Amino acid sequence: MDKVKKRFLFFSIVSLIIIIFSLIAPYLTPNDPYETNVLLGKLAPCKSYPFGTDSLGRCVLSRVMVGAKTSIFSALVLVFITFAFGTLIGIISGYFGGIFDSILMRFVDILLAFPSMVLAIAVAGILGGGLINAMLALGLTAWTTYARLARSHVLAIKEEDFIKAAKINGSSKTAIMFKHLLPNIIGPLVVNATVQIGSTMMGIAGLSFLGLGVQVPHAEWGSMVSEARTCFQLAPWTVFGPGIAIIITIMIFNCFGDSVQNILDPKHKAKG
């Protein structure tokens, strides 16, 4: 097994462990993540509170563990939905072409013209806070990259002989799109999706940090950093706990995305 495959195996296992951990973590918390105790506020890390406590006396470690599920799963769900929707639009647009394609792509251009985070803040602000609204706000622009990518790959292969052969063999347009085009372009799209997991988590955490995502007292890493910001100088561990969790998780998912990209690289395939 070569280096690329080893890296891929390592990061897929680590990512899987993180996902499984986020699912079972709520049952493993050392303390109740929502129990406030003003007397124990801003406690430095100790034996019973390994990451210390925040200004309301809640256990930071427990809250980080509970928040993992929200942060990771909201990102995964959002990436999956935008991936599926964007790919569908891209394939249809690329395959049929013509006026439909032009209109759709100008719409994509408009969405891409806005800085995505600024647009998300505006949309989330209009819709009001909440996790679902934050995901909607981020999803509004996120699907465009998949649509663009899928369209360009469809344009590249739709003139190939096997597509013509499929047409001559009586395949319907739907069959050509989903049985012949999709499997041939899915590689780069999956790579894009895995790379997007990290930045989507960042986006959700960012919106929560601004108070536009997950609402207090619900635990989520971004909103935890935001809450803890006020007492950063007195109790820096309240920021470090969720902050480090964000950094590590995003790094692992990004590395996973990189390794998927490497393993699907045709040059690597040719060698293997």
Place this chain on the structure above:
Amino acid sequence: MEHLVDVKNLSINYGPKTVVHDVSFTVDEGEILAIVGESGSGKSTILKAIMQMPGFGVCASKGTMYFEDRDLLKMTKREMINIRGTKMGAIFQNPSAALNPIRKIGIQFWETLNSHKRISKKAAYAQVLSIFERLNLKNGTRILNAYPYQLSGGMNQRVAIALSMIMAPKLLLADEPTSALDVTTQAQVVDELLRLKNEFHTSIILVTHNIGVAAKLADKTMIMYQGKVVDYGPSQEVLKNPQNAYSRMLLDSIPQIKTENPSAPSHGKKLLEVKELCKTYGKGKHTFQAVKYVNFQLSEGEILGIVGESGSGKSTIVKQLIRLEKPSHGSIQMGELELSTLKEREFSKIYANMQMIFQNAVGSFDSHMKIRTSITEAIRNMTQLRNSNEINALIDDLMVKVGLTPEMADRFPHELSGGQCQRAAVARALALKPKILICDEATSALDVSAQAQVVKLLQRLGKEMNIAIIFICHDLALVSEICHRVIVMKNGSCVEAGITSEVISNPKEHYTRNLLSSILTVE
């Protein structure tokens, strides 16, 4: 110095795999050696080994390779760069790869000269023009001021040859220099290479799969098969009197011009009538007429050939027949049905009667699907057959019919050779029991031996199943062997049509005569 190039017992590896075994040959000054063989026989690998370019990944594992009495394998990198620059030239299949597409040709010549010794542009141009003159390239100044895209493929190849000759190399390495060209341009480039030998006394090592080219040019010929030399000697002997069974088979596979053709089947039912078919691309001022008022008929069991250079519109005709392109004008009548105005949805029924196989056989199968899956899809789409056991039995039957084993259907397209894949494509087309089979350059990408097999298969099936075949090809010799009638195309128009034997033995049009005289045969 006995020989210019003296290779002894050379073995060449790609990584741990040995691809060329124990090859020995010599080339004298002013001599042309042709290396012929099927693709994958290791003929290009030998050229790469001689050039010793870093990055090719070839490495000579055994033997010696002397050039002007010095072993190329023992030279330092710097010495090798020097030799490549001044004493060796190379030309490749795709001439535009050798020329920078965004710079004028004159500048590129000057750059090459200037990198060896300082020279003014004027002096360089004068030198280049004199080379052009000796190579019989007319309008030298116009060429120098042109960009590569403004010249035709054949012209570009001749310019690339001139560029490689500018340092007056002793040895020219030519890798399939004519394979991407039409027969008429091929003839020009072949003449040009002969002129090199006569005018400049240059030695040439020519790699080609076209034995006709080898026969016309080469003093010595080497036939390779699976990395080994099977025949080597003076061209006359090797090509006239092949010693080896493989060489004989290879030479027998070459299509020959025949004036006596298989007689057309007794007048069958008329299947297809095409009238005034036109195809125009573009709108307004920028239109291009790819096909101009073409008429023809097709009867049951007949093989109709369409020949012409690339860009003559022969593919566009059949694409319109099968609605990969919409006809701009004219009528296509199949029995009672008028195909040119049929709606796309209704047209899918026609595909059961009319099927097509493509030039790139491997590319005509979805690379993610096994052959069996692709054929099953076609059967399920177009026939009433639903039971998968019956379908599989039908596929096994078809695979045997086209000369493959049923087990091969369970492979992926890239796991078959080009010839095998093309037969699988024939099997897929036959699964629908069509009345008409369109072959768009279906054998052009294949080696001569594989081509001969596929052509025989098509002929046999046409007879057995009474299928009419439209056979598009740029090789007039091949067409003369198998087609009952032929259409000659030029610039979108049909210049000559008729019974093949009559067209071949008594061509009326200048263009047809030109095509015929460009064919290189072994005799």
